[in-house]
Amino acid sequence: MALFEMVRMVGGKAVRIPGLFGRAPAAEHDSAIAAAALRSDRFRQAREADWKRLERIVARLEAGSLRSLSDDDLLALPVLYRTVASSLSVARETSLDAATLAYLEALVQRAWFQVYGPRQGLGTWLGRFFGGGWSAAVRGLGLDLALALAVMIAGTLVGWLLVAGDPTWYGALFPMDGADPRVPGATRAVLHGTLFGQSGESGLGIFAAYLFSHNAQIAILAFALGFAFGVPSLLLLVQNTATLGAMLWLFHGQGLTLELVGWLSVHGTTELFAILLAGAAGLHIGRAVAFPGARPVLEAAATAGRRAATVMVGVVLMLMVAGMLEGFARQLIEDTGSRLVLGWSVFALWCAYFFAFRRTPGKLS
Amino acid sequence: MKVPGIRKRERPAGGAIDLVRADLARRRRTVVTPEGVPLDFLLAPVGSRFGALFIDFVLIGLVMVVTTGVLVYLGIGVFGLGTAGTRSDPIGHALQFLAVLWIAAMFLLRNAWFAWFELGPRGATPGKRSQRIRVAARDGGRLTAEMVIARNLLRDVELFLPASFLLAARDGGGDLGPAGIAAAGWFLIFALFPLFNRDSLRAGDLIAGTWVVEAPRTKLAPAMSRTVAGPSATYRFGEAELSAYGEYELQVLERVLREGRAESLVAVYQRICAKIGWEAGAGDERAFLEAYYTQLRARLESGMRLGRRKADKHAGHGHG
Numbered sequence: 001m002a003l004f005e006m007v008r009m010v011g012g013k014a015v016r017i018p019g020l021f022g023r024a025p026a027a028e029h030d031s032a033i034a035a036a037a038l039r040s041d042r043f044r045q046a047r048e049a050d051w052k053r054l055e056r057i058v059a060r061l062e063a064g065s066l067r068s069l070s071d072d073d074l075l076a077l078p079v080l081y082r083t084v085a086s087s088l089s090v091a092r093e094t095s096l097d098a099a100t101l102a103y104l105e106a107l108v109q110r111a112w113f114q115v116y117g118p119r120q121g122l123g124t125w126l127g128r129f130f131g132g133g134w135s136a137a138v139r140g141l142g143l144d145l146a147l148a149l150a151v152m153i154a155g156t157l158v159g160w161l162l163v164a165g166d167p168t169w170y171g172a173l174f175p176m177d178g179a180d181p182r183v184p185g186a187t188r189a190v191l192h193g194t195l196f197g198q199s200g201e202s203g204l205g206i207f208a209a210y211l212f213s214h215n216a217q218i219a220i221l222a223f224a225l226g227f228a229f230g231v232p233s234l235l236l237l238v239q240n241t242a243t244l245g246a247m248l249w250l251f252h253g254q255g256l257t258l259e260l261v262g263w264l265s266v267h268g269t270t271e272l273f274a275i276l277l278a279g280a281a282g283l284h285i286g287r288a289v290a291f292p293g294a295r296p297v298l299e300a301a302a303t304a305g306r307r308a309a310t311v312m313v314g315v316v317l318m319l320m321v322a323g324m325l326e327g328f329a330r331q332l333i334e335d336t337g338s339r340l341v342l343g344w345s346v347f348a349l350w351c352a353y354f355f356a357f358r359r360t361p362g363k364l365s
Numbered sequence: 366m367k368v369p370g371i372r373k374r375e376r377p378a379g380g381a382i383d384l385v386r387a388d389l390a391r392r393r394r395t396v397v398t399p400e401g402v403p404l405d406f407l408l409a410p411v412g413s414r415f416g417a418l419f420i421d422f423v424l425i426g427l428v429m430v431v432t433t434g435v436l437v438y439l440g441i442g443v444f445g446l447g448t449a450g451t452r453s454d455p456i457g458h459a460l461q462f463l464a465v466l467w468i469a470a471m472f473l474l475r476n477a478w479f480a481w482f483e484l485g486p487r488g489a490t491p492g493k494r495s496q497r498i499r500v501a502a503r504d505g506g507r508l509t510a511e512m513v514i515a516r517n518l519l520r521d522v523e524l525f526l527p528a529s530f531l532l533a534a535r536d537g538g539g540d541l542g543p544a545g546i547a548a549a550g551w552f553l554i555f556a557l558f559p560l561f562n563r564d565s566l567r568a569g570d571l572i573a574g575t576w577v578v579e580a581p582r583t584k585l586a587p588a589m590s591r592t593v594a595g596p597s598a599t600y601r602f603g604e605a606e607l608s609a610y611g612e613y614e615l616q617v618l619e620r621v622l623r624e625g626r627a628e629s630l631v632a633v634y635q636r637i638c639a640k641i642g643w644e645a646g647a648g649d650e651r652a653f654l655e656a657y658y659t660q661l662r663a664r665l666e667s668g669m670r671l672g673r674r675k676a677d678k679h680a681g682h683g684h685g
């Protein structure tokens with residue numbers, strides 16, 4: 001043995017130093033080396049074709065090119081996924097080839113995302129959303145709706161009372177805008193002019209789009225702030241409705257209450273409803289974080305968060321409608337009676353949709 | 366954090382755990398799939414997430430600038446068609462339409478960019494894709510549209526509000542006043558939230574039930590024993606020589622062989638020779654290492670089949 005190795009040393013190769021370790025059983029060696037492809041590598045070779053096929057299918061799915069997949073491939077996906085997943089379990093127990101294990105881990109992970117991923121088009125989701133998912137989510141807010149409504153009414157009252165007690169509050173509630181004629185002490189004619197006679201105006205489309213974008217951003221803020229135990233959401237509701245109260249007081253002073261209500265109703269029933277929902281959604285999350293009940297706090301937050309997010313998609317849509325009503329309808333309809341009818345019938349529609357429309361669309365997702 | 370179906374992997378036992386291994390163990394989360402296969406996910410490092418966010422912002426900014434530019438260009442073109450006449454003529458309407466388009470585009474870019482991309486099959490925005498990370502459901506179930514929407518609606522308080530506060534502070538000459546400082550601190554809580562929890566959750570992740578994980582795309586490397594079948598016959602190692610190392614060293618050796626850098630091959634070669642008591646020569650390192658790798662792996666794998674594992678060189682002999 002030693003002599004044989006001495007001979008090999010000529011080529012500059014490594015050599016066993018004799019005597020350090022005992023003689024190895026030579027027969028066992030030879031059989032191990034004869035099977036040069038390790039057992040785990042033979043396992044891999046037998047299954048490699050399946051792995052590669054799954055990788056190809058997954059890559060196509062990830063690229064979003066569902067149509068370029070043949071029916072065969074699509075049908076094979078779940079089967080291949082299970083095959084490769086079991087390859088991974090076996091390889092973990094029998095193979096020490098780190099590169100192959102890493103490949104299988106990544107592949108099973110990618111396939112898992114495709115097999116259990118959100119494989120549902122936007123169309124399907126919208127269908128379920130409008131077909132009952134949205135109204136179910138709104139009803140799911142439950143108590144938070146009532147709380148938000150109470151806060152909004154309180155906010156309006158506070159706004160009214162503050163300004164009634166001391167008209168300088170008006171300036172604090174409304175950001176100072178020199179051009180706005182709606183200030184305490186304005187004459188009836190001036191105030192009346194702000195409510196009517198704008199149908200000749202153009203630029204209504206821009207106005208509507210601006211209103212939507214602005215209001216939607218506020219609604220998203222109200223929702224997002226709910227994370228901080230819901231308190232900022234409430235403050236935002238109060239602040240927004242306090243200005244409403246102050247405005248009511250101002251117009252009430254000149255006997256224009258009904259006209260103002262009509263002017264506001266066109267879009268306000270939709271817009272304030274949307275803000276109510278956004279605030280309630282924020283509060284819903286805040287309450288779940290603060291009082292998770294028997295569930296772990298993270299789970300409670302996640303459940304509330306997903307329900308509230310569904311509501312919020314609807315809020316943005318409602319604000320789009322409100323922006324359109326405010327930008328176009330309000331300026332084009334000049335008669336208080338028609339304004340009231342329009343605004344409150346839209347409101348009735350929303351209520352009917354949310355609370356009377358109780359279809360279950362299956363699980364929304 | 367305790368979520369059903371998820372358990373944290375124990376740290377690999379044994380000797381010197383270097384920083385990389387410790388970091389991987391800290392970020393590893395195991396989800397059991399419905400087939401009963403435990404799948405390992407690595408949470409995305411905060412650095413990658415920040416990088417992804419930065420790239421997304423740059424892209425959003427670019428798209429905003431380009432959109433604005435195109436619309437202004439169109440606007441000038443339309444405006445040039447006629448005199449600046451009354452505001453309700455067709456030209457005025459066309460300009461209005463462009464303005465509405467612009468407002469809608471800005472709103473969508475600000476609020477829908479992230480959700481739109483994360484709802485796609487890759488579950489990642491372009492920025493995330495470039496960092497090889499993606500969004501996944503924390504409970505191991507499917508990632509739903511509500512989750513993606515919820516996690517992105519909170520970006521407003523996490524990013525835009527702190528940012529606008531910082532801008533206000535800059536414009537105000539750095540003087541915020543006590544209320545401003547309190548508010549800034551309040552918003553910093555949201556902005557820095559991911560740094561202070563074990564799963565690097567944003568506030569949005571928390572309420573959506575999601576997290577951000579690494580999404581590697583690994584190519585299948587060639588099988589080692591197929592490439593080494595020939596030369597491995599020249600070296601034979603005995604039981605004692607093969608028992609010097611464990612699985613960890615085997616993986617290091619595999620990496621060195623796959624990378625194939627000459628200097629590391631020589632270094633590893635010399636250390637192995639010294640360890641197992643061979644006299645190192647020169648010029649045939651690769652063949653030696655491939656032979657040692659194959660035989661060590663054969664030995665360790667046959668041990669595995671019998672339920673004996675040897676994590677690294679410090680672990681017991683694994684037999685007897």
